[in-house]
Amino acid sequence: MDLLKNKPLLFKLWIGLLGAILVLLALNNYRVNFSGNSRLLPVSLGLFTAATFMLGIYFQKVRVVMHGAAFMIVVAAAFAGFANWLPQTIGEPPALEESVEDITSLSPQELADLGEKLTFGKGKCSLCHVFGSSEHGERAPNMFGLAARANEIVQLDSYKNRDTIQTVAYDGSGIAENAVEYMAESHACPNCYVSPGYGKRGTNDRESPMPAIHKPPLSLTIDEMVAIDTWMYVREGLDAPPIDDMRLAYEKFIPEDERPQASAGGEEAGSGGENPLLTTGNEPLPDLFEKAQCTICHIIPGIPGADDADFGPELYVKTSAPKRMKDKGYTGAASSVQEYILESIMDPNLYVVPDFDEDLMPDDFGTTLNAKTLFRIINYISQLEEGKTPPDYEKM
Amino acid sequence: MKRLFEGGMRNKQLLSWVAVVVIVGALLLPLVISIPLLAQEFEEAALEQAAAEEIVGEEVPVQQIGRDVHYGDEGIVQGPPAPVTSDNENDYPRYNFESRVIIWVATQQHLYYGSFVLAVPIFVMIIEFIGMVTKDRSMAKKYDTLAYDFIKISIVAYSITAILGGVLVFTFMILYPTFWTYMTKIFHPAMHVYVLLFLAESGTLYIYYYGWEAMKEGLLKWVHLTMAVFLNVFGTVLMMLANSWATFMMSPAGVDAEGQYLGNVWLAVHNHLWNPVNIHRLLGNMVFGGGIVAAYAAYRFLSAKNDEERAHYDWMGYVAMFIAVAFLIPLPFAGYYLMREVYAYRQQMGITLMGGLLAWLFIIQAVLIGALFLTTNYYLWQGMERMRGAERYQKYIKYMTFVLIVCFLVWLTPHTMVMTPTELKEMGGQQHPVVGNYGVMSAKNGAVNIIITTTILSFLLYQRCNKIPTVSWARYGNIALWMLFGGAFVNIIWLAIYGYYIPANVRVGLSVPQVVSTLSCLFIGTAINLLMMRGAKPTGPVEWGKISVRSQYAIFMLATSFTWMMGLMGYIRSSVRLHWHVNEVMRDNSPWAFTHTIGFAANMISFNVLFFWVTLLFVFWLGTLGTKKVVVEKVRVVTVPAPATSH
Amino acid sequence: MPGFIDGMMPIQLLAELLLIIAIFILGAMILDKKMGIHIPMLLQAVFVFIAGWWYYKYRIDPPLPFSVRAIYQVMISVGIFMWVSSAEKGWIEFKRPIIAVLDAKTPLTWWVRAVLLVVLPLSASGMTYINLAPSLSEPIELRTVHPAPPAAVKVHGKKFPLQTSESPFRIDENGEYSDHVQDAHVMDNPFDPDGIDYMQNVKEGGEIFFQNCHFCHGDNLNGRGLYAFAFNPIPANFTDPGTLAQLQETFVFWRVAKGGPGLPREGFPWASAMPPWEQHLTTEEIWKVILFEYWHTKYPPRTWGEE
Structure with a gap:
């Protein structure tokens, strides 16, 4: 064979193969150690560089390409190495915001707490506004003392005779006459009145840099804005105006078709849809039973507030289950009390206790209750025996 | 111009002009036709709606009016709202891999090649023009060859750009169909224009390249140059159209708050960040293009077989380097404009960039900037080798190295130090009492200004390397230069120290006088130097080709750093949208809506940079394979004035 | 050797570096030009490298963490490279001994090469071993010393939003909250019975500090108390x-x-022995002791102005 006699060619072939093996090794090392915090990644770098330099030395025609590539690998790797050495953080997308259901049930302090959370969270107000008495708002006015100040602002000539790009929230809305309305107007129509010095640069305070917060992307509902306003009062030790007054104020400045619905925020954020779970599994047992909707129909002995329902049987299961499992109407496969309860929750129609309606119990508890909830429910119920004191739920 | 009046030529010239007009006209024809069509679209939609109403009567819902999220104009809703996606195979089909990373690679590669092929014709045009107006025939020839060399590199890259563009579009359609459909519903007219323009650009480029020899004389040469102008106009408009899609995703306009298209594509194109990005990208492309051509020249220099080739490619590398660095200087100002507009658009976006999640990325940028300056200095020092008489200045290099390195030490001292608990204990706190002071802004501002000023000094020394000033006031000129630079150093250092003793909000203002010191060194210093060098006695010619191999690796270093920086800044621009596909209009609900760690991002950038360069080096290598062994004209090592001083 | 002068330390460091390099360059020049002894470039480079290493390792006190010295040393190496290779003449001189060893044409260089061929791979493998061997030393902690605080904190049943709350004792003569009262009274005598309320509160804060805090945080507030x-x-x-x-x-x-115990998740690992003082002090006492700490150190508390 000519090939075997051609020693230089054979040598080059050998070097080429060696180089290829080195490169493959480097690639494999990179692949294996890519994710995770491995200190072995630089090994790939060494292999790459060695391979390219070696090939560069023995293959004169590609010498410059090889050396250039090796050099660039070292440079790029140095930058990447530096970046990997810095503190690492992942930026998670914001989670779904819980929307307020019924704010009238909240105490002013609770409502203010909610408002505060919204101010620093969903409302993102604190990006621009400051709230401490001695701080200077660089981007937007300081909110300290606003509740008191607003009453004075609405009396100002410059407020009444405004010259902004949008002087009323919408045709016929009119302008604010008191502090509550002023806050509502500022939220719904930031351009209606611009605090001196805080206008968009170059607009001579005729236009505000603030977005209308009831519109996307913030999409605060009227109730959420009411909560924020309440916090404005409560945090300064003032009494917040009645919720209805504040709601009316917002309705004055936001036309009906622009009012965001309570569910809008959730829908828009909607990654993965709503959380279907009724419970977290960590609630105290009475709460757990209530949230899991058991107490609507069943009397659960020993649980406060679960003593007057009559759509389903009273749950003395430890007594009743063995009997029912032997009943000829029973179609399930449970062999213990615990299994029986689980089965009844997952598939209620396997056995319907006489005198109770079929198809009354929902059959989706298997997807709306998590394992911890199920475990705790079963654990408790399976110990209930007719004629005996129920176990102490506080210990379970 | 004499030839113009020779009868024989006249007809031929006339014919060629007509031919060019016809060709360009034909290329533009589809475009011209499509523009009125676009205008009609709005009316048609309205008409259709009206017609539909007539037919079906009351059942058709009333025309919905939407308000533009950015411009506030009202318009008839003509598109569906931005789709609300969820994490499933319909909205986000996927391989067993992060789709975003695939898009990342595809986009970045397309951008790299795209920037390169857009930038090169711009300086080809300029160099061709310089060649045409240069009186010295040998110089003119040299410039012309240079321009031709440049365009030759970009022609292969051009087809790669097109292929990558195709790859990118398909990747979008396959991996992000819902998002892509939404984008096409808004931008379909612009996308058609884009395709047609692309055709027009290809046609012009091919005529321009292949007609170089045929159109090298007299009036035809001017026709040829006109083609270059067309080529660049097409290219720039192409880039601006593509930019509009990217900036629409950052700062949407032309749609209402639900993302419904309002029928005016111009508003969607002309969104808030469009122009700032256009300017920034145009300048960035020039820097990048210069870097690549310089790297090509370095590659050819290193693989050159004889002195003539070496001389030519040394010179080419120098010119390209000069272009790159010259455009690098205004780039931060364009960046500042972009950043200001980002703040004007959404403060939250600006804060995320500069003080929030992405702030660490700017630390890496700091390292890159430092590397660029060190390398630029090094290249200039190496360039002194090719001039006799440089020994006078070479002895200052060690001092300048010292200043640069010390400043770099300050520039790189981290604010938060990485240390073991034992070290923490020994240090007695997270802050180091001595070195910790370098971790703050005041010191860093001072350091970077001194780095830049020193670079300017290197450049001035380079300029006067092979000349001895003969003007009568040379002595005073030197004193003035000494005082200028000395004053600048003292001013910058003093302000840096003073910055420690005043509150942060006042300190921000100090950077202005520091930058003024630096810039006055640049402008006044260069001006004095140029005046002094008038009629200076040369100590010897610039011996092109007599430069070290190391200098060429410095060029590789610069080119790699530019590429890396471009990848980094592009990543920052893109990731500032956080969890939005289209900012505040269409949310990213894929599993990859999070922002990666900087380490991961840097690994990706490095991968992209290396992938790009490895393919490009391969292209370079192909280029050397294809070249016929041209007998290089036996030119003596010509005396060429350093372009730095000549234009 | 004199230590670092308080208040001038960063500048002193730069000045010392300048001095060292000036002595080095001048010394080399005198040796070369006046005495005819030329120190080889390689030796000079090695000297600068070692001098830099020595300076940052032993001169600076308290010692620098390894990561910072690593950055510095890489930069010094880059600088040395730029310096020796800036002109062809120096570069050739720098390379000459290295190439001589590689070529090994004399017995001496042959031996040096032979030894290096054994020593270099050995030290490389040694370093790899040391680097990868499981070590008993504590791992590096990227500990966030000042973790992100909660939005509000409840102390003794009252809620304090951190963004908006203010010290009730940082008040000026008119009883108004003031950012400047500390600056104005930083030199006052806290034991002056006629001092303003602010100074009285500082004094009381000091009493609380010395009854509770100084055992760990030290009587100079420098974190070097008895038990530190x-x-x-x-x-x-x-x-x-x-x-x-x-x-x-x-x-x-x-x-x-x-x-x-109150550190959040970001503060991991929770390496803090600080007790929750709300169990031992009243809200007022906490505010007062903080007032004292700021007054004593003369630092004003940070406010959210522009960075």
Whole structure:
């Protein structure tokens, strides 16, 4: 064979193969150690560089390409190495915001707490506004003392005779006459009145840099804005105006078709849809039973507030289950009390206790209750025996 | 111009002009036709709606009016709202891999090649023009060859750009169909224009390249140059159209708050960040293009077989380097404009960039900037080798190295130090009492200004390397230069120290006088130097080709750093949208809506940079394979004035 | 050798470096030009490298962490490379001994090469071993010293939003909250019975400090109290510009009230022995002791102005 006699060619072939093996090794090392915090990644770098330099030395025609590539690998790797050495953080997308259901049930302090959370969270107000008495708002006015100040602002000539790009929230809305309305107007129509010095640069305070917060992307509902306003009062030790007054104020400045619905925020954020779970599994047992909707129909002995329902049987299961499992109407496969309860929750129609309606119990508890909830429910119920004191739920 | 009046030529010239007009006209024809069509679209939609109403009567819902999220104009809703996606195979089909990373690679590669092929014709045009107006025939020839060399590199890259563009579009359609459909519903007219323009650009480029020899004389040469102008106009408009899609995703306009298209594509194109990005990208492309051509020249220099080739490619590398660095200087100002507009658009976006999640990325940028300056200095020092008489200045290099390195030490001292608990204990706190002071802004501002000023000094020394000033006031000129630079150093250092003793909000203002010191060194210093060098006695010619191999690796270093920086800044621009596909209009609900760690991002950038360069080096290598062994004209090592001083 | 002069340290460091390099260059020049002894470039480079290493390792006190010295040493190496290779003449001179060893044409160079061929791979494998061997030393902690605080903190049943709360005792003569009252009275005598309320509160804060805090945080507030070195890391040094000076007063309030157990997730690992002082002090006492700490260190609390 000519090939075997051609020693230089054979040598080059050998070097080429060696180089290829080195490169493959480097690639494999990179692949294996890519994710995770491995200190072995630089090994790939060494292999790459060695391979390219070696090939560069023995293959004169590609010498410059090889050396250039090796050099660039070292440079790029140095930058990447530096970046990997810095503190690492992942930026998670914001989670779904819980929307307020019924704010009238909240105490002013609770409502203010909610408002505060919204101010620093969903409302993102604190990006621009400051709230401490001695701080200077660089981007937007300081909110300290606003509740008191607003009453004075609405009396100002410059407020009444405004010259902004949008002087009323919408045709016929009119302008604010008191502090509550002023806050509502500022939220719904930031351009209606611009605090001196805080206008968009170059607009001579005729236009505000603030977005209308009831519109996307913030999409605060009227109730959420009411909560924020309440916090404005409560945090300064003032009494917040009645919720209805504040709601009316917002309705004055936001036309009906622009009012965001309570569910809008959730829908828009909607990654993965709503959380279907009724419970977290960590609630105290009475709460757990209530949230899991058991107490609507069943009397659960020993649980406060679960003593007057009559759509389903009273749950003395430890007594009743063995009997029912032997009943000829029973179609399930449970062999213990615990299994029986689980089965009844997952598939209620396997056995319907006489005198109770079929198809009354929902059959989706298997997807709306998590394992911890199920475990705790079963654990408790399976110990209930007719004629005996129920176990102490506080210990379970 | 004499030839113009020779009868024989006249007809031929006339014919060629007509031919060019016809060709360009034909290329533009589809475009011209499509523009009125676009205008009609709005009316048609309205008409259709009206017609539909007539037919079906009351059942058709009333025309919905939407308000533009950015411009506030009202318009008839003509598109569906931005789709609300969820994490499933319909909205986000996927391989067993992060789709975003695939898009990342595809986009970045397309951008790299795209920037390169857009930038090169711009300086080809300029160099061709310089060649045409240069009186010295040998110089003119040299410039012309240079321009031709440049365009030759970009022609292969051009087809790669097109292929990558195709790859990118398909990747979008396959991996992000819902998002892509939404984008096409808004931008379909612009996308058609884009395709047609692309055709027009290809046609012009091919005529321009292949007609170089045929159109090298007299009036035809001017026709040829006109083609270059067309080529660049097409290219720039192409880039601006593509930019509009990217900036629409950052700062949407032309749609209402639900993302419904309002029928005016111009508003969607002309969104808030469009122009700032256009300017920034145009300048960035020039820097990048210069870097690549310089790297090509370095590659050819290193693989050159004889002195003539070496001389030519040394010179080419120098010119390209000069272009790159010259455009690098205004780039931060364009960046500042972009950043200001980002703040004007959404403060939250600006804060995320500069003080929030992405702030660490700017630390890496700091390292890159430092590397660029060190390398630029090094290249200039190496360039002194090719001039006799440089020994006078070479002895200052060690001092300048010292200043640069010390400043770099300050520039790189981290604010938060990485240390073991034992070290923490020994240090007695997270802050180091001595070195910790370098971790703050005041010191860093001072350091970077001194780095830049020193670079300017290197450049001035380079300029006067092979000349001895003969003007009568040379002595005073030197004193003035000494005082200028000395004053600048003292001013910058003093302000840096003073910055420690005043509150942060006042300190921000100090950077202005520091930058003024630096810039006055640049402008006044260069001006004095140029005046002094008038009629200076040369100590010897610039011996092109007599430069070290190391200098060429410095060029590789610069080119790699530019590429890396471009990848980094592009990543920052893109990731500032956080969890939005289209900012505040269409949310990213894929599993990859999070922002990666900087380490991961840097690994990706490095991968992209290396992938790009490895393919490009391969292209370079192909280029050397294809070249016929041209007998290089036996030119003596010509005396060429350093372009730095000549234009 | 004199230490670093307080207040001038960063500049002193730069000046010392300048001096060292000036002596080095001048010395080399005198040796070369006047005495005819030329020190080889390689030797000079090695000298600069070692001098830099020595300076940052032994001259600077307290010692620098390895990571910072690594950055510095890489930069010094880059600088040395730029210097020796800036002109062809120097570069050739620099390379000559290296190439001579590689070529090994004399017995001496042959031996040097032979030894290097054995020593270099050995030391490379040794370094790899040391680097990868499981070590018993504590791992590097990228510990967030000042973790992100909660939005509000509840102390003794009252809620304090950290963004908006203010010290009730940082008040001027008119009883108004003031950012400047500390500056105005920083030199006052806290034991002056006629001092303004602010100074009275500072004095009371001082009493609380010396009854509760100084055992760990030290009587100079420098984190080197009696018990300080029983802890790892040692207690916070308030005189360090990286602690009190860069924190809001409410942040300190939160940390004092909730102590180490109150650190959030980002503060992992929770290496803090600080007790939750709300169990021992009243809200007023906490505010007062913080007032004292700021007054004593002369740092103003951070406010959210422009950075």
